[in-house]
Amino acid sequence: MDTLESKVAVVTGAASGIGLGMARTFGHEGMRVVLSDVSDEGLNKAVADLRSEGIDCIGQLADVRSVEAVEALARAAADSYGQVHVVCNNAGVGVFGRQWELTENDWALAIDVCLWGVINGVRVFVPRMLASGVQCHVVNTASMGGLLSAPFVGPYAAAKHGVVGLSKSLRVELGGTNVGVTLVCPGNVRTNVARAMREQRDSQRRGGGADLDDFLCFLESGLEDESAMDPADVGKLVAQAIKTNQFWLLPNGAPQLPLVEADFEEMRSSSASLVAE
Template identity: 40%
Template sequence: MQDFKGRTAVVTGAASGIGRALAERFGSAGMRVVLADVEEAPLREAEESLLERGVETIAVRTDVRKLESIEELHARAIEAFGKVHVLCNNAGVGSGGLTWQTANTDWEWVLGVNLWGVINGVRSFLPGMLEHGEEGHIVNTASMAGMVAGPFMGPYNVSKFGVVAFSETLFHELKLTGAKIGVSVLCPGWVNTRIGDSSRNRPEELPAAPLVPSEGGPQMQDVMRNLLASGMPPAELAEIVLRSVEERRFYILTHPDMKDAIRARFDAILEERDPGSTGFM
């Protein structure tokens, strides 16, 4: 997709981190931007900041886990701007712990946001994007955790492998049907965002189970926070995403130093060896 000016981008998880940076970057490329997030106060703050920069923007409180909420987002986007050209299914949360100690509420929450959020986004937006016939693009945020599965992140890894599989399927289907809509799967390594504090948006109906000492809960969280704090600035990542959408690149691997881990995984599979260390967890 080459032409961004006057077109419309919808970004989920747009109140913070990667989503906010994507919204800012697409806005500065001349797009109208629809910001969607479950956290109201930072969502309004992001909206004001984009409006101050002269970007045509609306913000819609959205829970991506729920189809009816994304359908409402779609209706609001169409009402405001007529058509949608870029959809970033980006909202995501993380939780940690040993797989066999992970509560069902963790599985439901993480899969609900990270995987169902992407499914709901595509179900609600893609038919209209195909119908208007103009060029467009979908960016699904997975992770390096969708390429290699490290320990202590069962629901997160499963959700991100799911996003990669879903996106690859979509890629083939869009190609086979000659659609003008491209798709990318974004697989970053560490990025300096608030994902380590995901529980701030945890729904009441899916409470966290108390941490079991063997999960290494607080220590593990400190390690994660340090890795995130030393991660890539979100604005740098957003620049890579914009260029990838321009080039219609499917796999967006923002951290080239992590490619060895992917290569090692596929070598182990093909040689039927045990999985090696992921190199980043």
């Protein structure tokens, strides 16, 4: 897709953070943008802010856990702007705690939003894109947490690893078609995840212990310090990846790549030892 000018994008989780960063970049590149979120207040503010910058956009409430809601989102986009060229399956939540202390609802929230939200976006938008015959693109937001695992993030890690796997498969399935795929695995980015972690730690987290408190404080600080990337910069990288049909996109992921490499080295060593035996 050589240009984004006059194209249409749908972005979920667009009221703040990376989603809003993508929507803003798309708008300034001349796209018409459909912002979607579950937060009515946040969505209205985001739409108003972008319109004040001269961006042609609308907002559509949608809970991506529901395929019916995603279908309604697709219809709203088509009714307002016609063919959707780019869909960004970006909505996500953070669920933190010891795996055995989290409830079924805790697990369901992470899996349903972070993984099923992407699945529903693929199921709803890809058939429409293929049928259009024009150049289109799917952007799935995973995380460096989809390539690595840390303690106390079991549900999030499971969901994000799932997004990585399905996106790699989708890339092959759509090879040679008019639909490209980009997998975004951000490292530290300044988003509302830090605020959500504080709220969960203060009022929702089950169990406890200094180790979990220390981990959450460490994660919080990483999302808010100077090394964390601005979501607007992530949006610019995503726009460039769409135009160049780049699959892997790891914004601010370089500091964590040695850990990914260490995982693969451990796998190689383990495999070699099995062969030797």
